[in-house]
Amino acid sequence: MACQRGEGEDGRPQVKKFDGFDLPTDGPMSSRKHGLIHFEHARYWHPEDEAFVKVYAQLGLHRYNLLEGTNIQFLHLKSYNRGMNCGAAPYYLSLFADCPDSGRTLPFHALVSENRIGCLDISVPIARPRCSEEQPRLCRPTYTCSPLPRWPSSEMFAQRRFYKLNEHELRNTDWVRLYLDLAHSTCHRGMTESQLSDFYIEQVAIRSLSDADPPSLDSKSLVVYMVYKDLAKDRLGEPCYRKAIIRRVYEESSRSLTFQGKHWSFSEEKEKKKKKKDKKRFALLKKRLGVCGAWRLGIDVYRKRGIRSSSTTR
Template sequence: MACQRGEGEDGRPQVKKFDGFDLPTVGPISSYRLRHFEHARYWHPSNKAFVKVYAQLGLHRYNFLEGTNYRFSLLQSYNRGMTSGAARYYLSLFADCPDSGRTLPFHALVSENRIGRLDISVHIARPRCSEEQPRLCRPTYTCSPLPRWPSSEMFAQRRFYTLNEHELRNTDWVRLYLDLAHSTCDRGMTESQLSDFYIEQVAIRSLSDADPPSLDSKSLVVYMVYKDLAKDRLGEPCYRKAIIRRVYEESSRSLTFQGKHWSFSEEKEKKKKKKDKKRFALLKKRLGVCGAWRLGIDVYRKRGIRSSSTTR
């Protein structure tokens, strides 16, 4: 936590704490290694989609841990680390309380562990008047590989829970997690592009073997099958999959999210490449390296001739 010097009510010099959320009143912002963005003045259009998702995720962390039901209203501003890679985002936002109808200011701290993929941690989410301090500690599981997509037989097992239609349409964080997976991987995505994804099936698995999977599980893996409506309108392959892992760290009270997404056509292409590698490995054993390469070149030539003839 940084400090800044100012004057107290008695006119004497006073040191004020600055934890990254509120702007310092003395000295340049650059001395705190942060850049400030406001909705009205310095908002960068390409940042809007994913930073807004970060703010919604911070509020989700507060509701998740405190058992509240605040609704995201507005992202007011944020301070971002000056690095060009993974950075911390100190977000100032507003949320509505459905019980009282009041709108309250909130703070949220979201840290990117890696850039260009879903790998982030939410360390702080609090009402602006709260004194919760960040307990930053990099989780040991951050770089652990994501699980593979289960088979249909595995989904039928008791350690998986498939959401029914009511749960799928009324669990806000399901949609939020999908938006998070896409906006972190492609920062140029707009809100309208994110709205083109239609979720069809969701299954969850608890990371704790002692607890059965449920929507209340603190650490879990989410498996999604969804549709890209924009590609569907063009008549292109439109079905996609996503895996998002949420891990709760008890010592720091932080939530860490990791995930990836891919299309069915990409999955088929990967399977095809694996088969080709296996075939080539068998050919190497039977014919030797030179013989396998010659045979492979002949096959690719024939494929090229066929594809060119079909295009004509």
């Protein structure tokens, strides 16, 4: 947390805390003094702006709804302050949300911290109404970069520790779509909202990270498995089916949510399996024939394949 110099009631110098959201009014370059770059937005989101910042704002509201049991809806982003470092950075977001119970617009603050860039690996330690008197907990989240789980087999999906969403839950659970947009927009910063809308979710299963609790949509720490379709590639007649894994971890001490995830296509998965098989075969050949013998045999096989492919084309 940065600080700003000012004067108290007695005229003596006083240090005022600046939490990164509301900028101190000491000139247009005040944000840079605190290691932040300020971005101001109009009422409506502009197409040239990065879609992932809007997704970050929606994620902040999602954290608040999950922990407080509310149903506040995102309206629009007002402004945000971003860390000046080139890589992973914190985003202090100021936004407006709709409160259905009271029917009024609520100013809101959310902090999204990137742990790594180029992939889904972020934490959401703060999400609160601007008028809230409750201060965020001072303890920092203990970040751990553990590997994501593998994609389960069909037999594993049939087990009780997995829960498959039905059609109604799939279409009416807002955070399912949000998580898929988050996985893509964090990996590909240039993606637009129209490109994100080309992904059609077909199947979703969840698994609770706590063995004591059965998996449910209300679980705070869970793993989400998605099968979805890239409609843009489908229109071109290309392979279009994809998979995604998103892990959500809640830390009680800091009230922080951490998200990690990855996505890939079925064709990429087949190619990896093929390369893995080729490596195993070559390793066996090395044991039997030695390095030189294995390379010679491999070259002969590729030559024969080339001759066969050329003869078929004729």
